[in-house]
Amino acid sequence: MSRMILIxxxxxxxxxxxxxxxxxxxxxxxxxxxGHEVREIEVAQLxxxxxxxxxxxxxxxxxxxxxxxxADLAWADHxxxxxxxxxxxxxxxxxxxxxQVLRPGFATxxxxxxxxxxxxxxxxxxxxxxxxGMPALAYRWYFRAHSLKNLERNILGFCGIAxxxxxxxxxxxxVSDKKRQSWLEKMRLLGRSGK
Numbered sequence: 001m002s003r004m005i006l007i008x009x010x011x012x013x014x015x016x017x018x019x020x021x022x023x024x025x026x027x028x029x030x031x032x033x034x035g036h037e038v039r040e041i042e043v044a045q046l047x048x049x050x051x052x053x054x055x056x057x058x059x060x061x062x063x064x065x066x067x068x069x070x071a072d073l074a075w076a077d078h079x080x081x082x083x084x085x086x087x088x089x090x091x092x093x094x095x096x097x098x099x100q101v102l103r104p105g106f107a108t109x110x111x112x113x114x115x116x117x118x119x120x121x122x123x124x125x126x127x128x129x130x131x132x133g134m135p136a137l138a139y140r141w142y143f144r145a146h147s148l149k150n151l152e153r154n155i156l157g158f159c160g161i162a163x164x165x166x167x168x169x170x171x172x173x174x175v176s177d178k179k180r181q182s183w184l185e186k187m188r189l190l191g192r193s194g195k
Contacts, residue, residue, distance in 0.1 A: 005039070006038075006039050007027065007041070010043050011083055012093040020129065022180075024040075026188045031191035033191075034191070034193075034194065039076070041072060043094055043097045058103075058104055066101055074106075079124060079126045080126070080127045080129060081127070081129070085131065085139065107159040117158070120159065126164045127167060129166075129187070131172045136168035139170065167187070
């Protein structure tokens with residue numbers, strides 16, 4: 001079954017020579033080869049302000065470039081988010097982008113005056129792709145993948161996105177070319193599956 005896939009490249013450096021770009025491109029190429037429709041957002045190419053007040057987050061008008069990103073997100077039934085691990089979490093630019101895009105009224109909605117929230121992005125799935133300098137097992141087991149869990153549960157899950165899968169790539173500065181090629185092939189296969 002053909003899927004509509006949005007790839008969000010969260011690397012803040014617009015230089016596409018980073019491994020995270022290559023992994024996302026391999027996923028994209030596999031998805032297109034399998035007949036999926038693909039759109040891409042490169043956060044590093046966007047010019048948007050950071051949110052600074054609760055009022056702006058709740059009631060402010062998103063910039064046009066953010067409205068375009070929201071339209072792409074509304075269109076997609078599957079989202080791939082790729083980024084490098086910086087200081088144990090996603091880069092600040094990606095976090096700022098997600099804060100802008102996943103505003104109340106688009107991603108969530110307060111249910112009347114109660115304490116619960118309507119999850120407005122239900123029916124969408126996601127894959128998170130993280131590159132890092134440390135071993136992926138150390139991030140997962142010793143550091144307990146805290147920032148990944150935050151993104152899965154407190155950001156994407158809060159909006160209703162599920163299931164959420166992950167692909168972690170560690171020791172990226174020292175890995176062999178053969179291993180990199182196997183990672184790219186893995187991403188092509190995942191792209192073909194649309195997962």
